[in-house]
Ligand SMILES: *[C@@H]1O[C@H](CO)[C@@H](O)[C@H](O)[C@H]1NC(C)=O
């Protein structure tokens with residue numbers, strides 16, 4: 001039987017969905033997607049999000065929501081050094097997939113999320129024009145942060161089984177909603193200065209996010225990628241997809 005590329009992608013999504021939900025609804029899911037459409041692929045992928053972000057220990061997939069960030073050191077532009085501890089990021093499970101398709105060997109996925117990162121921070125260096133020396137609690141809320149990801153896919157053989165691999169990934173992000181910063185004690189022992197700079201950050205949230213956001217976003221993307229790779233490493237293509245992919 002011949003299936004078009006779109007049908008194949010739907011099968012993949014349905015397969016992943018089946019595994020992630022561990023439901024016994026496999027025939028229904030595949031049937032739903034047998035007609036094959038981009039809408040169907042997108043919806044299948046969307047349906048995998050809660051299961052995937054909850055973590056799948058059998059497959060080595062970590063919990064991504066809540067995602068624990070413990071002891072992360074970042075050097076942000078302008079030599080602002082941040083140590084982030086006891087951190088937790090939430091919201092990945094509610095990400096909304098806006099677009100998903102496979103063209104040749106490129107999987108393109110666009111999604112947007114509301115993410116909240118909380119934790120204890122320590123900072124030194126300078127933030128924009130302000131010399132910073134702070135230590136306190138932080139909460140950063142990103143509303144409608146948008147990700148545009150392009151996965152270049154390939155395949156590998158192991159013990160006679162074919163597996164899908166990610167050859168490269170390009171991710172762009174954009175802040176569509178606003179970013180809200182709540183940091184206590186930006187300047188040790190100077191509540192006035194702390195408030196002044198915090199107000200400045202919130203008034204200029206976009207500039208601050210664009211200037212400093214990338215290392216944090218990259219960190220989150222790396223964590224998600226690691227877990228997608230784990231999924232692909234532990235699940236042969238034939239379990240992802242009932243029909244072979246042309247990768
Ligand atoms: C981050 O930097 C602090 C202070 O320099 C250090 O104590 C800590 O071990 C570092 N953490 C990591 C994960 O490198």
Ligand SMILES: *[C@@H]1O[C@H](CO)[C@@H](O)[C@H](O)[C@H]1NC(C)=O
Pocket residue numbers: 094095096112113114143144
């Ligand atoms: C994010 O929150 C805003 C405002 O509460 C809401 O309109 C939007 O739909 C949310 N987006 C997601 C991806 O949940």
